[in-house]
Amino acid sequence: MNDAQKTVLNLTSAALFGNPASVPAETDWQAVYDEIKKQELVSLLLPLASKFDIPDGVLKQWSEDRDKYLLNNARNISAHFTIQKLMDSADIPCVILKGVASGSYYPDYLTRAYGDVDFLVPDKYYKRADALLRKTGYELVRSIDKDRKYLRNSLHYELHRDVAEFPDAASKSAAGKYLSDIFEQAKEFKHSGAKCMVPSDRHHAVILMVHSAEHLWSSGIGLRHLSDWAVFVNKMPDSFFEKELQPILRDLKLRRFCGTITNLCTEHLGLRRCKWAEEAAADYASDLIEDLFKSGSFGHNYTDQGSEKTYKAFFSILNKRTSALFPATIKHPVLRPAGWAFVTNRYLLKLISGKRNTDMARNMLQRRANRQEFSDKWHLYEKSDHE
Secondary structure (H helix, E strand, O other): OOHHHHHHHHHHHHHHHOOOOOOOOOOOHHHHHHHHHHOOOHHHHHHHHHHOOOOHHHHHHHHHHHHHHHHHHHHHHHHHHHHHHHHHHOOOOOEEEOHHHHHOOOOOHHHOOOOOEEEEOOHHHHHHHHHHHHHOOOEEEEEOOOEEEEEEOOEEEEEEOOOOOOOOHHHHHHHHHHOOOOOOOOEEEEEOOEEEEEOOHHHHHHHHHHHHHHHHHHOOOOHHHHHHHHHHHHHOOHHHHHHHHHHHHHHHOOHHHHHHHHHHHHHHHOOOOOHHHOOOOOOOHHHHHHHHHHHOHHHOOOOOOOOOOHHHHHHHHHHHHHHHHOOHHHHOHHHHHHHHHHHHHHHHHHHHHOOOOHHHHHHHHHHHHHHHHHHHHOOOOOHHHOO
């Protein structure tokens, strides 16, 4: 880590848990702010700026960006309630994933950066929810096995039938088992007289872990993702993890991963020491924190290259492109080869015409394959965790 990244971690620790905020005397505040913006911590960390002698230019840029983030947060939070009201109007059970569900554990949920509006409906209501969204002006822009993505008024919405992608049927089955009563156990989140339903603490913990594992495998996690887990752990007693969550994580084969992430929060974000996580693998902490800064917010800025396993990445990406263009291939895999041919030929034509950059394509494949190697090193969904 460089000095700017260490400073960002120190400031995040102070914002989340009230720990002392200190920075080196010769701090490069522009470099610090560039990292803050990359990690989408602009709103969360600005209240600490008054404690330091920050150059006027950087402080002005920070304040202006904060206003933009807060405006986006207000629009995004409002969209959560709009979706809930829409689903309620059609008697479709709905639970918000992440978003305000994660924000509710922060000291001030308004300062957490918000992205897409993610929500889950029971599988038997999935088609009804999709039809309702399209009918009311939500434009379908992507369709894959676990979710469909829509665009409306410059905001993206993701309708989920599954909370994440899983590497094997056993992990998916275990997650389904523990999330089977998510709608019955959901709790209310209220804001300015409006309300939406969010997962219970137990369900939220499972969702955060499987979502973190999915992101780490596919693109990397960012500091905002790590902060979501840190504030959640801070609000929960150790007994919750020892008695209730550990058996679930063992079945999901994510117990060691959870322990490692928790120890990372303790070491770098000032989270209290958690006894239940002491036996987790902490040797890779420096590797993950470096990858975290390389990845940016939820892996959006990941640019690492180099891998031998690009063929696996190729088919993973190809399947996603095919299902997005031809949703019928989701239920009828026998149709996929025809979709592959179409997607591949269309892409080759764009390469020939100069509309696609060959280096970009190669880097995308290398990045995806490299994430597989990284997740293997981190023992994601490892069999020994299940035994």
